[in-house]
Amino acid sequence: MKKICIVGISGKLGQYMAQHALDRGFEVVGVCRARSVGKLDKFKERITVVPGATNDREVIKKAVAGCDGVLVVLVPWGVKQYSSGTAQAVLDHAPPAARLIFSCGWHITRDGQDVYSRTFITLVKIVTWLTRLLRVAEIDDQVEACKRIFASDTRWTVVRGSDLEEGESQGLPVWSRHVGDPILESNITRRVDFALFMVAAIENDELIHEAPAIVGCRTPSALAIKTGR
Numbered sequence: 001m002k003k004i005c006i007v008g009i010s011g012k013l014g015q016y017m018a019q020h021a022l023d024r025g026f027e028v029v030g031v032c033r034a035r036s037v038g039k040l041d042k043f044k045e046r047i048t049v050v051p052g053a054t055n056d057r058e059v060i061k062k063a064v065a066g067c068d069g070v071l072v073v074l075v076p077w078g079v080k081q082y083s084s085g086t087a088q089a090v091l092d093h094a095p096p097a098a099r100l101i102f103s104c105g106w107h108i109t110r111d112g113q114d115v116y117s118r119t120f121i122t123l124v125k126i127v128t129w130l131t132r133l134l135r136v137a138e139i140d141d142q143v144e145a146c147k148r149i150f151a152s153d154t155r156w157t158v159v160r161g162s163d164l165e166e167g168e169s170q171g172l173p174v175w176s177r178h179v180g181d182p183i184l185e186s187n188i189t190r191r192v193d194f195a196l197f198m199v200a201a202i203e204n205d206e207l208i209h210e211a212p213a214i215v216g217c218r219t220p221s222a223l224a225i226k227t228g229r
């Protein structure tokens with residue numbers, strides 16, 4: 001049986017990933033802030049929780065020990081290098097053979113070949129500036145986290161989510177290497193399916209050292225490519 005760790009398990013994405021992982025028969029260890037442990041009551045006795053900040057190196061070291069895969073919800077909250085601290089702790093402490101799967105948004109680019117609309121670029125700039133000013137979040141620290149992941153020789157995948165919505169699963173999202181590719185045009189994915197893609201990536205070695213940008217498999221742009229329209 002595979003043992004996996006979900007870092008940031010108490011959030012929406014984390015809980016969906018926990019359910020998919022349990023459905024696959026994986027043993028699940030989760031990391032979340034102590035105050036959020038209660039959000040995981042529905043998984044009681046089916047998962048092990050290590051309470052603590054996800055950028056606490058000792059917490060991560062304990063949680064990822066012996067894991068075959070680590071799923072990481074990268075979030076930039078606060079002005080304390082939370083994303084890069086979380087990513088670095090996982091990169092340093094996960095077993096060398098483990099699959100490491102990180103979540104982020106389309107604003108992360110690996111090779112600079114992504115094509116963004118002017119509106120998107122402006123929005124990211126404004127949100128980055130405003131959230132830093134208000135000391136709510138450091139979007140540029142999520143960028144730093146991903147730079148470190150891309151430079152790492154661990155078995156990583158960075159999954160770049162489109163806009164998200166709630167709703168029933170539609171199945172495994174489709175992906176492309178670059179934002180701007182026609183298949184991604186619809187820019188919407190069900191959060192439950194984002195989680196499915198993350199969990200499935202653990203067993204998909206073709207995604208090692210890839211930064212797939214994903215979109216729902218039943219969105220118009222995905223269906224148009226599938227049917228050759």
Ligand SMILES: NC(=O)c1ccc[n+]([C@@H]2O[C@H](COP(=O)([O-])OP(=O)(O)OC[C@H]3O[C@@H](n4cnc5c(N)ncnc54)[C@H](OP(=O)(O)O)[C@@H]3O)[C@@H](O)[C@H]2O)c1
Nearest residue numbers: 008010011012013033036074075077103104105161162164
């Ligand atoms: N939201 C979107 O539209 C969107 C779009 C594309 C990609 N993504 C990516 O998808 C992933 C999940 O995003 P989500 O928006 O769906 O969020 P989410 O799954 O609800 O997760 C939010 C996480 O942030 C933690 N958190 C919240 N406030 C915090 C604080 N002040 N300090 C430390 N941790 C805090 C939460 O922990 P607690 O449970 O302890 O609060 C939880 O683990 C992220 O990697 C994001 O970049 C999101």
